[in-house]
Amino acid sequence: MEEDSGDPDPASAVAAENTALREAVRLLREQVESLTMKQRFGIHHFAASDKDIRFFTWFASYTLLMQFWALIEPAVPSMVSVRQAQRGHLTESKSATHSLQPIDECFMFLNIME
Incomplete structure (x- = not known):
């Protein structure tokens, strides 16, 4: 044993x-x-405040902004950057890198459209 x-x-x-x-x-x-x-910067920082969303984007609420995003998001893969358009490269290169998520790029764009 x-x-x-x-x-x-x-x-x-x-x-x-x-x-x-x-x-x-x-x-x-x-x-x-x-x-x-x-x-990191992102729309998620403002999601809890419809007042902030209204101030920065002119959308009445985060919900409405997300509904708008749902409509345009399918087109994201075919979008071309301003730099590519200026250079005459009208197709997105596979090596293109973005520091922001597409939703955050859209949010930034809406911020400058005031």
Whole structure:
């Protein structure tokens, strides 16, 4: 008969440590996402205030702005930037990078249309 030395099974210990590390990584990713969202510009900062949406976009509410966005969003892939139009490149290049999401670009555009 084998004696139980009280030491946990090494495989169980590694599995438990692995699970704990995965949870720690998940929590860190959530914290990074939260900080990134707080620091980045975006319409989500104004979504809770219809007054702010009205001030910045002239839409009466966030809901109406989102309804407008739902109408134009399907055209986003075929849109051409001003720079591309000036250069005569009327098709969006696959390597084009944008620092803002399309909804946020639209929001910025609406801000300057006053």
